[in-house]
Amino acid sequence: MRTDGGVKRVAGAELVLYREGSSEFYVPDPDRYCEGGLPTRDAPIAFAPNAAVNRSILVLFHRVNRIERFGDVFCGVGARAVRLHLEAGVRESVLSDVNPLACRVARMNVTRHGLRARVHCLDAAIALSSFDFDAVDLDVHGSPVPFAQAAFRGVGDGYVHLTATDLESLYTPAARRKYLLDGPLRDRDPELEARVIVGALVRLAASVDVGAFPRYCLVEPGLRVRVCLECRRGKSHANRALEHLRRERGVGPVWSGPLTDERTLSRMRRELDRVDWRSEHVREVRRALGSNVLIA
Numbered sequence: 021m022r023t024d025g026g027v028k029r030v031a032g033a034e035l036v037l038y039r040e041g042s043s044e045f046y047v048p049d050p051d052r053y054c055e056g057g058l059p060t061r062d063a064p065i066a067f068a069p070n071a072a073v074n075r076s077i078l079v080l081f082h083r084v085n086r087i088e089r090f091g092d093v094f095c096g097v098g099a100r101a102v103r104l105h106l107e108a109g110v111r112e113s114v115l116s117d118v119n120p121l122a123c124r125v126a127r128m129n130v131t132r133h134g135l136r137a138r139v140h141c142l143d144a145a146i147a148l149s150s151f152d153f154d155a156v157d158l159d160v161h162g163s164p165v166p167f168a169q170a171a172f173r174g175v176g177d178g179y180v181h182l183t184a185t186d187l188e189s190l191y192t193p194a195a196r197r198k199y200l201l202d203g204p205l206r207d208r209d210p211e212l213e214a215r216v217i218v219g220a221l222v223r224l225a226a227s228v229d230v231g232a233f234p235r236y237c238l239v240e241p242g243l244r245v246r247v248c249l250e251c252r253r254g255k256s257h258a259n260r261a262l263e264h265l266r267r268e269r270g271v272g273p274v275w276s277g278p279l280t281d282e283r284t285l286s287r288m289r290r291e292l293d294r295v296d297w298r299s300e301h302v303r304e305v306r307r308a309l310g311s312n313v314l315i316a
């Protein structure tokens with residue numbers, strides 16, 4: 021939510037101070053650069069107000085699974101890192117983006133709060149292979165698959181969070197290239213979309229001897245799928261994860277195991293009673309946490 025702080029200009033971009041959860045940070049003015057909760061084409065930095073629920077779910081996850089070092093490697097304005105520092109006790113983070121203005125604003129945002137965070141203008145693949153993390157977030161526009169192996173190597177025993185927005189490609193022949201499927205999906209099915217994405221990631225993790233197991237999947241129909249994977253280093257964990265891959269509804273391989281971890285989810289729901297977020301936002305997040313495959 022926009023605060024009353026007025027507009028600040030940085031390199032010609034109009035920024036406003038924005039409140040989300042219990043954090044404040046500068047973003048491109050949503051009244052000027054957003055439509056329907058998504059950034060417009062001329063937005064100087066990609067910031068999506070309608071990703072607030074998934075950012076809050078990330079915060080809840082790390083309030084119940086504490087980490088020290090976070091990699092926000094598609095950082096935009098740095099919203100995820102700022103929120104994890106201020107609301108989930110993250111101690112240090114590395115933020116990176118290829119957009120120099122995003123890096124400048126992310127640096128403003130972390131400096132404003134005196135966070136132990138470094139911002140680098142770097143391609144995510146380089147950031148992932150240059151630093152060690154307990155958790156990384158691949159909040160990419162498109163497919164996270166090209167960055168997945170570097171992420172699994174970078175966290176070892178940790179967490180990989182990611183976003184997929186190219187959901188249309190699952191229904192076209194591109195599904196073979198983009199998500200390692202043996203053919204496209206036929207009928208619209210948000211849960212199957214999540215199972216395909218997890219299936220591809222589990223195989224990529226296994227290729228670098230990491231077992232990846234979903235802790236939650238959040239489907240925002242037609243917009244994006246968010247996946248949180250807990251990773252365990254070692255061939256035996258990788259083999260154990262691969263055992264959950266099957267053909268389902270005429271396509272494969274897809275993840276056939278649980279998409280959410282019920283214990284983690286109930287702890288996250290309880291944690292929702294302890295946050296001081298706007299009550300309307302708490303209701304939205306609670307609704308998303310209510311289903312088995314989380315649907316926002």
Ligand SMILES: C[S@@+](CC[C@H](N)C(=O)[O-])C[C@H]1O[C@@H](n2cnc3c(N)ncnc32)[C@H](O)[C@@H]1O
Binds near residue numbers: 065068094116143161
């Ligand atoms: C969806 S936006 C990130 C939004 C941000 N995580 C948030 O929650 O507000 C994706 C960002 O990735 C950046 N980007 C695109 N390709 C990249 C790459 N190869 N390496 C690093 N950043 C990249 C874009 O400049 C953009 O800022």
